[in-house]
Amino acid sequence: MRRIGDKLDSERSRASTFRKNAAIIVKHETFTLAIILAALIAVFGVTTRGLSLDRTNVANVLLQSSMLGVAAVGQTFVILTAGIDLSIGGIALMSAVMGGSLMTTMPGFLGPIPMVPAILIMMLLGAGLGAINGLLVSRLKLVPLIVTLAMWEMLRGASYQLTLGLEDVGQIIQQLPSGLAFIAHETAGGVPIPVFIFVAAIVIGYFALHHTSFGRTVYAVGGNTVTAWLSGIRVNSTRFWVYVISGFCGAVVAIIQISRVMSASYGVISGLELDSIAAVVIGGVSLVGGQGSIIGVLIGILILGVINNGMNLMGLNTFMQNVVKGVVILTAVSIDAIRRGRGGK
Amino acid sequence: MPDNQQDERVFSSTLRKYSLRVLRHENSILVIVLIALMGALSAITGGVFFSAINMRNILLQSSILGVAAVGQTFVILSAGIDLSVGGVGQMMAILGAVLLTGEPGYLGNGGIPLAAGIIIVLLAGAGMGSSNGALVSRLNLSPLIVTLGIWQFAKGAAFQFSKEGETIHDLPRSLSFLGQGNIAGVPVPSILFIVAIVIGFIVLNYTRFGRSVYTVGGNEVSAWLSGIKTKNIRFWVYVISGFCAAIGGLIQISRIMGANVAVLYGLELDSIAAVVIGGVSIFGGKGSMIGVLIGVLILGVINNGMNLMGLNPQMKLLVRGGLILAAVAIDALRRRR
Numbered sequence: 001m002r003r004i005g006d007k008l009d010s011e012r013s014r015a016s017t018f019r020k021n022a023a024i025i026v027k028h029e030t031f032t033l034a035i036i037l038a039a040l041i042a043v044f045g046v047t048t049r050g051l052s053l054d055r056t057n058v059a060n061v062l063l064q065s066s067m068l069g070v071a072a073v074g075q076t077f078v079i080l081t082a083g084i085d086l087s088i089g090g091i092a093l094m095s096a097v098m099g100g101s102l103m104t105t106m107p108g109f110l111g112p113i114p115m116v117p118a119i120l121i122m123m124l125l126g127a128g129l130g131a132i133n134g135l136l137v138s139r140l141k142l143v144p145l146i147v148t149l150a151m152w153e154m155l156r157g158a159s160y161q162l163t164l165g166l167e168d169v170g171q172i173i174q175q176l177p178s179g180l181a182f183i184a185h186e187t188a189g190g191v192p193i194p195v196f197i198f199v200a201a202i203v204i205g206y207f208a209l210h211h212t213s214f215g216r217t218v219y220a221v222g223g224n225t226v227t228a229w230l231s232g233i234r235v236n237s238t239r240f241w242v243y244v245i246s247g248f249c250g251a252v253v254a255i256i257q258i259s260r261v262m263s264a265s266y267g268v269i270s271g272l273e274l275d276s277i278a279a280v281v282i283g284g285v286s287l288v289g290g291q292g293s294i295i296g297v298l299i300g301i302l303i304l305g306v307i308n309n310g311m312n313l314m315g316l317n318t319f320m321q322n323v324v325k326g327v328v329i330l331t332a333v334s335i336d337a338i339r340r341g342r343g344g345k
Numbered sequence: 346m347p348d349n350q351q352d353e354r355v356f357s358s359t360l361r362k363y364s365l366r367v368l369r370h371e372n373s374i375l376v377i378v379l380i381a382l383m384g385a386l387s388a389i390t391g392g393v394f395f396s397a398i399n400m401r402n403i404l405l406q407s408s409i410l411g412v413a414a415v416g417q418t419f420v421i422l423s424a425g426i427d428l429s430v431g432g433v434g435q436m437m438a439i440l441g442a443v444l445l446t447g448e449p450g451y452l453g454n455g456g457i458p459l460a461a462g463i464i465i466v467l468l469a470g471a472g473m474g475s476s477n478g479a480l481v482s483r484l485n486l487s488p489l490i491v492t493l494g495i496w497q498f499a500k501g502a503a504f505q506f507s508k509e510g511e512t513i514h515d516l517p518r519s520l521s522f523l524g525q526g527n528i529a530g531v532p533v534p535s536i537l538f539i540v541a542i543v544i545g546f547i548v549l550n551y552t553r554f555g556r557s558v559y560t561v562g563g564n565e566v567s568a569w570l571s572g573i574k575t576k577n578i579r580f581w582v583y584v585i586s587g588f589c590a591a592i593g594g595l596i597q598i599s600r601i602m603g604a605n606v607a608v609l610y611g612l613e614l615d616s617i618a619a620v621v622i623g624g625v626s627i628f629g630g631k632g633s634m635i636g637v638l639i640g641v642l643i644l645g646v647i648n649n650g651m652n653l654m655g656l657n658p659q660m661k662l663l664v665r666g667g668l669i670l671a672a673v674a675i676d677a678l679r680r681r682r
Contacts, residue, residue, distance in 0.1 A: 084489070136670070136674075140677055140678075142673050142674060142677050143627050145489055146673050147670065147673065149614070149617075149669070150666040150667070150669040150670040150673070151666065151670070152666070153614060153662050153663070153665055153666030153669070154663050154666030154667055154670070155666075156659065156663075157659040157660055157661070157664070157665075157666065158663055159659075160659030160660075160662075161659060161660065161663070168657075266659075274493070281490070287487050287490065317505070318501060319501035319504055319505040320501075322497045322500070323501060325497070326497050326498050329494055330480070330486070330491070333487065333490050333491075334486060337484060337485055337486055
């Protein structure tokens with residue numbers, strides 16, 4: 001004999017499972033970020049009177065976010081180990097200028113050599129510069145902040161020297177092989193290639209962090225270096241490779257950028273380090289390491305891209321834009337600190 | 346005869362003992378480096394470097410950096426860092442210029458009296474520093490991120506106030522004393538630099554506040570447990586740094602009698618370099634003002650030498666970056682021993 005209670009029981013268990021799952025999703029921090037992103041898109045949609053939702057604009061946002069995104073993926077690995085890479089912009093600049101110098105037919109530079117080897121050299125250079133960072137941090141145990149700050153300065157100086165060519169003043173290196181434009185200007189199925197590169201970076205990053213042992217060592221080293229060391233993880237090796245990854249990502253950004261503008265000069269890369277750190281921090285990765293996910297960073301990149309684009313469309317001047325960005329970063333860091341129970345540094 | 350030999354032996358061994366003590370003092374290495382640099386540069390520039398005029402120049406040019414470095418020393422000793430020094434200095438420079446000239450139209454015609462302007466700028470610098478300090482000490486945020494953010498904010502504010510980057514001219518004549526005047530033949534900026542070093546030295550070594558700074562930087566938990574108000578210490582060091590940055594800004598606009606957004610570029614990096622070269626540990630708790638003084642002089646000598654050799658600004662960036670790396674590496678090696 002079926003009792004009334006039976007039906008109520010099964011109903012109740014279905015409802016509670018749903019509630020349980022819903023609770024897990026809502027408590028996940030990425031959910032909050034997605035809500036924030038949606039809210040921002042809505043807000044800017046209103047304040048720009050629909051301009052920001054226009055298809056061309058969306059494509060633009062995705063394109064600009066692609067470069068930032070690749071850099072942010074690299075930065076994520078570094079910050080997860082409780083480090084920081086302030087030199088990623090410098091590495092990108094150096095790679096860009098080196099690439100330009102190698103590929104150009106202008107006299108006084110290192111070129112011209114064919115495009116493909118030049119691009120490979122750019123990537124090697126990025127990884128190599130990252131390796132120097134990694135060595136200084138992991139072997140000499142220097143503070144990542146200072147090391148990458150100093151490297152940033154040095155690379156800025158060195159890149160300028162590379163742009164001198166035959167003149168006494170920095171040049172804009174042009175006359176790059178026309179095939180280079182393919183990377184940034186072509187689309188496949190209506191989607192610009194850089195977006196593919198961005199998505200690939202996110203996917204590879206996600207896979208590496210969550211489904212390889214290397215990824216797990218990254219989290220372990222960032223969470224508690226001593227414990228990681230005691231459990232047999234090669235802490236030095238991990239801390240070394242994350243900087244190589246970051247440098248490599250910087251080089252990839254450089255490739256996309258010089259393809260976009262078909263030139264290379266001292267100013268060709270700017271703001272990459274601060275924006276990438278902002279995207280990573282907004283995305284919920286803790287600055288003291290060990291916590292955070294690529295998905296969060298992805299949303300962080302998009303949030304930053306939407307904010308940048310929206311402010312541009314609204315016509316805000318650079319000062320206001322910096323103020324807003326600064327406030328956003330400070331808010332994200334504060335929330336992070338509060339969530340960690342006021343234990344941050 | 347035996348007596349004389351005995352005395353000689355005692356004398357030479359005492360000499361050796363004392364000279365070893367002196368050499369082992371960490372600052373002596375710095376002095377040796379400084380002297381070696383000066384010697385090398387004299388050789389390279391064919392004696393131009395070592396002229397009296399050039400020496401005076403070095404002291405003058407290092408003054409702004411020196412004052413900023415004093416502020417930065419307090420911050421780094423407390424295991425913090427202040428990346429906003431350059432930006433705040435810029436902002437104060439523009440603020441001062443705007444206040445004193447009444448340009449570009451914010452305050453009507455003419456400016457405000459010199460003394461009032463200077464006081465306001467100094468207070469504003471301290472105010473910027475206090476926002477750094479509050480965020481770091483109250484909300485426990487990372488000094489790196491906070492000062493990075495304030496740096497961007499200050500740069501943006503400087504840009505905004507200066508009417509999108511135009512140069513402000515026509516500063517009142519009375520201001521020029523600060524940057525170009527002399528007291529008993531010594532340039533005023535140099536005097537300010539020396540005064541800052543002396544006050545910094547006295548505060549760090551002879552006041553409870555100074556000793557607390559060392560303790561907080563050494564081990565914040567122990568400092569807290571021994572009753573030191575660590576929050577306050579961490580707050581005030583940033584106020585000091587902002588104040589010093591403001592002084593730097595005032596000296597700068599007084600020297601060139603104008604202000605634009607290019608002034609004081611790189612001050613934060615230079616001040617950190619000077620402090621680290623001077624032997625202050627990045628982790629806090631160790632270092633001395635004398636070392637910082639020598640660090641500032643070393644940086645000044647190198648800058649001056651690079652100028653005399655005609656290197657372009659980016660080359661100087663390269664050298665500066667390399668210097669910071671070398672200094673931190675030496676610091677790390679020294680700590681391991």
